[in-house]
Amino acid sequence: MFExxxxxxxxAAYRVRIALAxxxxxxxxxxxxxxxxxxxEADFRSLNPQGLVPVYSxxxxxxxxxxxxxxxxxERYPQPPLLPASREGRARARQLASLVACDxxxxxxxxxxxYLRDALGVDMRRRRAWxxxxxxxxxxxxxxxxxxxxNPPRFCVGDAVSLADVCLVPQVEVARRNGLDVxxxxxxxxIERACMALPAFRDTHPDVIGAP
Amino acid sequence: MFExxxxxxxxAAYRVRIALAxxxxxxxxxxxxxxxxxxxEADFRSLNPQGLVPVYSxxxxxxxxxxxxxxxxxERYPQPPLLPASREGRARARQLASLVACDxxxxxxxxxxxYLRDALGVDMRRRRAWxxxxxxxxxxxxxxxxxxxxNPPRFCVGDAVSLADVCLVPQVEVARRNGLDVxxxxxxxxIERACMALPAFRDTHPDVIGAP
Numbered sequence: 014m015f016e017x018x019x020x021x022x023x024x025a026a027y028r029v030r031i032a033l034a035x036x037x038x039x040x041x042x043x044x045x046x047x048x049x050x051x052x053x054e055a056d057f058r059s060l061n062p063q064g065l066v067p068v069y070s071x072x073x074x075x076x077x078x079x080x081x082x083x084x085x086x087x088e089r090y091p092q093p094p095l096l097p098a099s100r101e102g103r104a105r106a107r108q109l110a111s112l113v114a115c116d117x118x119x120x121x122x123x124x125x126x127x128y129l130r131d132a133l134g135v136d137m138r139r140r141r142a143w144x145x146x147x148x149x150x151x152x153x154x155x156x157x158x159x160x161x162x163x164n165p166p167r168f169c170v171g172d173a174v175s176l177a178d179v180c181l182v183p184q185v186e187v188a189r190r191n192g193l194d195v196x197x198x199x200x201x202x203x204i205e206r207a208c209m210a211l212p213a214f215r216d217t218h219p220d221v222i223g224a225p
Numbered sequence: 226m227f228e229x230x231x232x233x234x235x236x237a238a239y240r241v242r243i244a245l246a247x248x249x250x251x252x253x254x255x256x257x258x259x260x261x262x263x264x265x266e267a268d269f270r271s272l273n274p275q276g277l278v279p280v281y282s283x284x285x286x287x288x289x290x291x292x293x294x295x296x297x298x299x300e301r302y303p304q305p306p307l308l309p310a311s312r313e314g315r316a317r318a319r320q321l322a323s324l325v326a327c328d329x330x331x332x333x334x335x336x337x338x339x340y341l342r343d344a345l346g347v348d349m350r351r352r353r354a355w356x357x358x359x360x361x362x363x364x365x366x367x368x369x370x371x372x373x374x375x376n377p378p379r380f381c382v383g384d385a386v387s388l389a390d391v392c393l394v395p396q397v398e399v400a401r402r403n404g405l406d407v408x409x410x411x412x413x414x415x416i417e418r419a420c421m422a423l424p425a426f427r428d429t430h431p432d433v434i435g436a437p
Contacts, residue, residue: 062369063328063362074313075373078327080292081319088312100300101286107293111326115290116275119331128358135345146340150275157274161287 015071016041018060021222023047024118024183025079026067030217031179032083036090046225047123080114083176095176105162106170109155109177113184117151121187141191148188152198155181159200167207174208182208186219227283228253230272233434235259236330236395237291238279242429243391244295248302258437259335292326295388307388317374318382321367321389325396329363333399353403360400364410367393371412379419386420394420398431 017033019026019042033040045051045066052064061068061077069076069085076082087095096103119125121144129135129143159169169177185195185205195202208214215221229245231238231254245252257263257278264276273280273289281288281297288294299307308315331337333356341347341355371381381389397407397417407414420426427433 063324063366065328074316076316076320078320078323080323080327081316084319085312085316088315100297103300104286104288104293104297107296108288108290111290111292112275114323115292115327115331116277119327120337125332128355129345132354132358133345133347133351139345142344143340146344154275 018068021219027183029067035213044225106175106177110180113180120147230280233431239395241279247425256437318387318389322392325392332359
């Protein structure tokens with residue numbers, strides 16, 4: 014049995030929790046309290062020198078980076094799939110997942126807020142504006158890509174959950190927690206509703222997991 | 226034949242150029258001059274509402290996000306492979322690719338520098354410190370992950386080029402261009418040397434492509 018090193022309010026870790034729940038994969042969850050700084054402790058640094066969650070670990074493999082963990086889990090536990098059956102569908106799922114994981118989330122991570130505050134002296138109001146700016150840029154782009162697919166699909170790519178939804182929903186959770194009006198993004202809001210009707214998304218939500 | 230919408234000095238676009246050259250895939254390159262603002266023109270926005278390169282486009286598929294494009298190309302043109310044969314090797318390649326693409330590159334993109342300068346009034350000296358901070362954090366982590374693999378491999382994962390090298394080398398190019406001493410990172414520097422001995426990396430280098 015492997016371990017998932019996790020923090021409830023890490024949106025990157027929430028992605029992996031969703032995938033594991035969706036696939037029904039048995040594992041051991043290990044909470045790493047980022048607020049208390051447990052990611053800086055030697056034990057955790059030996060697993061991931063970056064001090065970031067999530068981390069997958071078993072006897073022979075330690076793996077960071079949620080996108081890489083998701084692809085690994087997809088290969089190892091292919092059913093039910095989180096990648097569409099068609100090559101174009103897989104490309105679209107990975108594109109939207111990557112849009113969240115590369116263009117939105119990294120700019121709004123905790124370590125970035127700390128740098129803006131401590132090294133650049135950016136006050137809370139302008140840190141919030143920064144946060145909302147990158148979120149809005151990303152969500153605008155996702156809405157347009159979803160619109161380009163014609164009739165609103167149930168999920169990001171067609172009628173089945175994919176890695177795109179697995180990445181999008183945690184980012185929406187962060188957005189809501191920070192006061193963004195997600196109803197300004199009707200396609201994203203509809204996909205979130207469809208996802209949150211599923212236990213895999215609901216039971217792994219930060220509020221359900223509880224801290225850490 | 227498909228088009229690659231490209232800008233020579235975009236490190237995300239350089240990744241895709243390397244993969245196409247490595248696999249010997251015939252395509253049409255379309256330069257998008259980010260310095261002249263061509264990414265804001267309506268024609269390009271109709272391909273990618275985010276106004277970012279690279280973009281893959283053919284009759285039926287428009288695809289942004291370099292990681293998604295790389296995975297799509299890997300599925301469509303599997304030889305020579307850019308993903309290792311073993312599941313653990315594939316996981317490691319995707320992890321290191323993602324470390325560059327999610328944790329380093331997004332924080333140092335052009336649009337981030339513009340926001341720091343125009344919205345937050347951060348001067349050039351402190352923008353440069355920002356840039357070098359995230360680069361050093363990422364390269365430190367990559368060095369440690371490479372060291373954890375034991376004897377220095379020739380490339381990021383063993384003795385064959387993978388998506389990890391395809392993402393790492395363009396980031397090293399950016400680092401060098403901005404005055405970082407890459408020799409502080411001996412494993413990264415050695416991998417870069419091994420890659421730059423290959424035509425796929427050398428012939429697609431920004432200086433060789435020329436602007437835009």
